[in-house]
Amino acid sequence: MKAAVIVxxxxxxxxxxxxxxxxxxxxxxxVWHKDSTLPEGVDIVGVPGGFSYGDYLRCxxxxxxxxxxxxxxxxxxxxxxxLGVCNGFQVLTETGLLPxxxxxxxxxxxxxxxxxxxVQTSNSAFTExxxxxxxxxxxxxxxxxxxxxxxxxxxxLQGEDRVAFTYTDNPNGSRGDIAGILSENRRVLGMMxxxxxxxxxxxxxxxxxxxxxxxxxxxxxx
Amino acid sequence: MQDPAITPDLIAxxxxxxxxxxxxxxxxxxxxxxxxxxxxxxxxxxxxxYKSSKKWLRTLPTEGPQVICGPGENAGVVDIGxxxxxxxxxxxxxxxxxxxxxxxxxxxxxxxxxxxxTMGARPIASMNSLSFGEPSHPKTRQLVSGVVAGVGGYGxxxxxxxxxxxVRFHRAYNGNCLVNAFAAGLADADKIFYSAASxxxxxxxxxxxxxxxDGVGGATMASAEFDDTIEEKRPTVQVGDPFTEKxxxxxxxxxxxxxxxxxxxxxxAAGLTCSAVEMGDKGGLGVRLDLxxxxxxxxxxTAYEMMLSESQERMLMVLFPEKEAEAKAVFDKWDLDFAIxxxxxxxxxxxxxxxxEVKADLPLSKLSSEAPEYDRPWVPTPEAAPLGDVPxxxxxxALKMLLGSPNYAAKQWVYEQYDTMxxxxxxxxxxxxxxIIRVHGTGKALAFTSDVTPRYVKxxxxxxxxxxxAEAYRNLTAVGAKPLATTDNxxxxxxxxxxxxxxxxxxxxxxxxxxxxxxxxIVSGNVSLYNETDGAAILPTPTIGAVGLIASPDEIIGCDVxxxxxxxxxxxxxxxxxxxxxxxxxxxxxEGDAPEVDLDAEKRNGEFIRANRELITACTDVAxxxxxxxxxxxxxxxxxxxxxxxxxxxxxxxxxxxxYLVACNFDKAEALMTAAAQxxxxxxxxxxxxxxxxxxxxSEAALGxxxxxxxxxxxxxxx
Numbered sequence: 034m035k036a037a038v039i040v041x042x043x044x045x046x047x048x049x050x051x052x053x054x055x056x057x058x059x060x061x062x063x064v065w066h067k068d069s070t071l072p073e074g075v076d077i078v079g080v081p082g083g084f085s086y087g088d089y090l091r092c093x094x095x096x097x098x099x100x101x102x103x104x105x106x107x108x109x110x111x112x113x114x115x116l117g118v119c120n121g122f123q124v125l126t127e128t129g130l131l132p133x134x135x136x137x138x139x140x141x142x143x144x145x146x147x148x149x150x151x152v153q154t155s156n157s158a159f160t161e162x163x164x165x166x167x168x169x170x171x172x173x174x175x176x177x178x179x180x181x182x183x184x185x186x187x188x189x190l191q192g193e194d195r196v197a198f199t200y201t202d203n204p205n206g207s208r209g210d211i212a213g214i215l216s217e218n219r220r221v222l223g224m225m226x227x228x229x230x231x232x233x234x235x236x237x238x239x240x241x242x243x244x245x246x247x248x249x250x251x252x253x254x255x
Numbered sequence: 256m257q258d259p260a261i262t263p264d265l266i267a268x269x270x271x272x273x274x275x276x277x278x279x280x281x282x283x284x285x286x287x288x289x290x291x292x293x294x295x296x297x298x299x300x301x302x303x304x305y306k307s308s309k310k311w312l313r314t315l316p317t318e319g320p321q322v323i324c325g326p327g328e329n330a331g332v333v334d335i336g337x338x339x340x341x342x343x344x345x346x347x348x349x350x351x352x353x354x355x356x357x358x359x360x361x362x363x364x365x366x367x368x369x370x371x372x373t374m375g376a377r378p379i380a381s382m383n384s385l386s387f388g389e390p391s392h393p394k395t396r397q398l399v400s401g402v403v404a405g406v407g408g409y410g411x412x413x414x415x416x417x418x419x420x421x422v423r424f425h426r427a428y429n430g431n432c433l434v435n436a437f438a439a440g441l442a443d444a445d446k447i448f449y450s451a452a453s454x455x456x457x458x459x460x461x462x463x464x465x466x467x468x469d470g471v472g473g474a475t476m477a478s479a480e481f482d483d484t485i486e487e488k489r490p491t492v493q494v495g496d497p498f499t500e501k502x503x504x505x506x507x508x509x510x511x512x513x514x515x516x517x518x519x520x521x522x523x524a525a526g527l528t529c530s531a532v533e534m535g536d537k538g539g540l541g542v543r544l545d546l547x548x549x550x551x552x553x554x555x556x557t558a559y560e561m562m563l564s565e566s567q568e569r570m571l572m573v574l575f576p577e578k579e580a581e582a583k584a585v586f587d588k589w590d591l592d593f594a595i596x597x598x599x600x601x602x603x604x605x606x607x608x609x610x611x612e613v614k615a616d617l618p619l620s621k622l623s624s625e626a627p628e629y630d631r632p633w634v635p636t637p638e639a640a641p642l643g644d645v646p647x648x649x650x651x652x653a654l655k656m657l658l659g660s661p662n663y664a665a666k667q668w669v670y671e672q673y674d675t676m677x678x679x680x681x682x683x684x685x686x687x688x689x690x691i692i693r694v695h696g697t698g699k700a701l702a703f704t705s706d707v708t709p710r711y712v713k714x715x716x717x718x719x720x721x722x723x724x725a726e727a728y729r730n731l732t733a734v735g736a737k738p739l740a741t742t743d744n745x746x747x748x749x750x751x752x753x754x755x756x757x758x759x760x761x762x763x764x765x766x767x768x769x770x771x772x773x774x775x776x777i778v779s780g781n782v783s784l785y786n787e788t789d790g791a792a793i794l795p796t797p798t799i800g801a802v803g804l805i806a807s808p809d810e811i812i813g814c815d816v817x818x819x820x821x822x823x824x825x826x827x828x829x830x831x832x833x834x835x836x837x838x839x840x841x842x843x844x845x846e847g848d849a850p851e852v853d854l855d856a857e858k859r860n861g862e863f864i865r866a867n868r869e870l871i872t873a874c875t876d877v878a879x880x881x882x883x884x885x886x887x888x889x890x891x892x893x894x895x896x897x898x899x900x901x902x903x904x905x906x907x908x909x910x911x912x913x914x915y916l917v918a919c920n921f922d923k924a925e926a927l928m929t930a931a932a933q934x935x936x937x938x939x940x941x942x943x944x945x946x947x948x949x950x951x952x953x954s955e956a957a958l959g960x961x962x963x964x965x966x967x968x969x970x971x972x973x974x
Contacts, residue, residue: 042505042589043498045414049679082677084412087498143407143672174411174674230676235693235808237676 034059034252038079039101039121041066046082046229050118053229054079057245069100076252077114078105080121082174082227092135092177093123102128114158114252115221119175122213122223131214131223132190133182138175139206145174147237149201150212150226154194157215158251159222162243168201169240171226178225180207180214190214197222258289258559269296275627282621290558290607290614294622297525297563298532301784304626307750308782311763316771321739322778323444329370329521330440331778332447333740335804339694340447341701342376343439344779345384345744345800349786351492352434356401360434361409361495362567367438368413369521372504373570375448375511376440379678380692381410383420383436384705384744384798385669388429390661390972395424398432399973405495406436407672412497413504416681417673418690418703421798424661424973425709430788435744435781437705437800441694448511450520450530451537452573452599457517459531459542459597462586463503463569465552469493470526470565499568499591506589507570513585515578522569528562530571531597532605535619541604542619544597558607558614573599633756639714642833642847650907650951653841654883655964660840663880664968687814687888688875689730691805700811702736702803708879709794710834711849716758720765720797721852725912727801728773729876732861733915735812735868736803741770743780743799748792750784758795759784765852766797772854773861775801812864812874815893820872820944821924822886822897826860826914827937830905836879837908856913863936864915870923870930877914882941883907885916887949891962899942902952918944 213224228241348363712719833847931938
């Protein structure tokens with residue numbers, strides 16, 4: 034499986050995401066934000082956490098206009114897989130690959146801690162390693178993770194089984210306790226929690242491993 | 256714009272004493288220009304020149320086989336084997352944080368990160384030691400929320416995990432909070448970068464954010480006491496941009512790999528002045544700067560303003576001219592401003608030009624070599640009066656009072672605002688004892704701790720200084736690490752007062768003795784004096800930051816106890832209650848002497864822990880709050896109750912040093928007893944972990960109820 038991890042100048046979880054992909058057996062290439070194409074044959078693009086361009090305007094807003102994001106959008110429109118984590122999720126909503134927006138946390142503070150996530154669907158290449166209803170512990174680390182979409186969109190996401198994860202104890206005010214959502218074709222996942230921070234017994238636990246393993250398994254030609 | 260005339264008032268406003276000004280006249284043989292006066296003021300203030308502390312700092316032990324570079328550079332460098340080094344330092348940003356908490360704290364973090372990556376190291380851990388006034392003081396909440404948000408705002412964006420720190424409250428900090436920021440980075444031991452320039456005619460390159468008027472005179476401000484005009488000083492605080500800092504770091508590390516860098520110095524306090532002088536002085540060279548080439552973000556900046564600006568995220572370097580194209584490619588990649596702003600020259604001159612006009616022309620080496628140095632008069636701190644009677648208390652009631660105090664309550668309200676997990680190597684996040692960050696891609700890990708008990712230092716500076724180092728040693732030991740080296744951040748009041756200077760001298764003596772005995776040399780540090788408001792000084796607060804090495808993952812000692820584990824105490828208990836947390840929090844008394852520190856016992860007991868780590872499932876050091884607090888913290892961590900046989904106040908709340916609590920199963924406890932007897936270490940059985948309550952003799956409470964107090968105490972008091 035070939036993965037590409039996007040590097041914005043303010044990305045700071047790019048290495049962490051690459052390590053998690055590699056540990057699951059992927060072949061990883063880092064792609065600079067000024068590049069307008071992705072490497073040949075990439076199966077999945079990882080948009081990592083961090084502060085893409087400082088996040089001074091609106092988290093992910095400037096990144097959405099970057100050359101590499103045009104390439105990511107093209108990859109997604111071809112049916113390619115995309116995983117956006119934290120700032121990556123914010124970038125994907127700003128790019129329009131996923132609906133809704135991430136607002137400032139309801140408590141107005143940055144929060145870094147491990148939270149409980151309920152797996153809402155195992156029907157995706159990202160979540161098929163879990164059973165729907167599983168509760169897993171995955172760290173969050175964000176200031177703007179309060180998922181917002183209008184009633185209609187929330188209802189559609191829920192109705193189409195596109196809510197991948199919900200919080201068991203909503204830390205940030207997200208509507209419908211939503212922590213992660215899938216695109217219509219179920220090949221783009223955006224989530225605020227960091228599965229790459231729970232992919233190693235010596236750091237943050239191993240509850241995120243199944244996500245990376247499932248991806249590698251699903252995307253590797255047998 | 257016409258430069259102002261040099262008058263006695265102007266000289267005084269620059270923090271220069273009349274005799275210091277006379278010295279300037281002697282050195283240059285004429286009246287200084289306005290810009291020159293500013294340069295002298297920047298170089299000779301307390302913050303930059305260490306003029307009151309230098310004499311005593313020289314007495315600290317700074318050497319050892321593990322030390323690659325001791326104090327004097329941007330940060331200390333210590334060998335961690337396999338050709339790798341850890342680079343670290345702690346630095347204060349006290350005065351700016353009190354004036355403007357968010358930006359003051361944020362730029363404090365930015366400054367210390369820059370010190371680390373300037374040496375060629377990628378930052379991998381940060382800590383913050385914060386001291387605030389009493390919770391009921393009207394400014395405290397605003398300071399706590401601003402400082403914590405500022406520390407987080409900068410570090411989280413930059414992308415360095417917070418590994419630990421301290422937060423304390425005491426009325427002595429009502430008028431002066433302390434923000435001590437620590438950073439550590441990882442580098443190849445043979446690829447460390449230093450500030451000494453070499454070669455004549457080499458380009459001096461400016462890299463990073465543009466220069467503005469922010470922070471002009473900041474270092475001078477930080478070298479004075481506060482009074483009621485404090486609010487007027489807000490414009491001297493700089494504004495931070497962590498996104499630029501992150502790019503600056505990546506660009507510097509990339510540039511260093513190209514071999515283009517001869518020397519490098521970050522622009523911190525007193526900006527361009529300090530960094531250029533440092534590079535020239537260390538290299539035995541002069542420096543010429545053409546200020547019209549400096550990237551600026553404001554119009555009509557004068558030479559004076561440019562030389563004294565403390566705009567953040569800026570770096571000065573001397574590059575090999577033939578590598579200019581490669582250097583430019585790196586800067587362009589990261590979209591950073593850079594400019595060649597001058598060159599090294601052979602004469603001993605600091606020549607500042609603006610649009611062809613000479614603004615300053617000073618003998619460069621004399622700016623530092625002739626800087627004033629004082630042997631300030633000092634008086635030893637009088638011996639503490641003996642402690643009067645301490646009434647018996649119900650130990651559970653006393654514990655509840657400690658747990659509800661923001662000084663001893665859980666600090667997750669603070670730590671959850673910091674990214675503690677970025678970079679994917681946090682083996683132990685903040686909360687209990689030292690933090691652990693793995694050395695990426697190896698089996699090694701580094702442990703980090705920051706310690707001081709200011710009450711002890713006030714009562715007995717020398718013993719308090721020793722104790723701070725000893726506690727750091729124990730915190731590192733308790734996670735299985737071998738203590739390597741130390742950085743000290745000395746926060747004190749006005750050194751012109753003999754009793755304050757006496758505190759400083761005493762603390763230095765104690766720190767020096769402990770660092771020597773425990774083989775933890777001081778490799779870097781910072782001094783912050785004049786922490787006084789309207790004549791009232793802070794508690795003497797020599798913060799000790801220390802780093803330990805863990806050679807392999809199985810050397811880590813955990814902190815997870817299990818049902819049925821034995822609770823054992825390593826070390827001797829005499830029941831010392833002087834200056835204890837119990838006395839302060841329960842009785843509102845700060846009396847008696849600091850607990851005695853036996854450095855031989857510290858070493859013996861620490862080595863015992865490390866030698867027997869296989870027998871120890873969980874371990875924590877016993878510090879303020881005594882056995883009662885330490886046992887509770889272990890129990891709370893995993894949610895298993897703890898029952899101690901005794902309910903005696905001195906045993907439970909005494910703060911004798913050189914002690915650890917250890918948990919393990921019965922068989923291992925037996926083996927540990929045998930090992931202790933052989934090693935001549937006192938090991939006592941105190942009780943065991945069981946059930947869901949905390950019990951001291953006949954006094955008992957549900958663990959859940961206590962945990963609720965402990966988890967809520969901080970926010971209830973100050974959030």
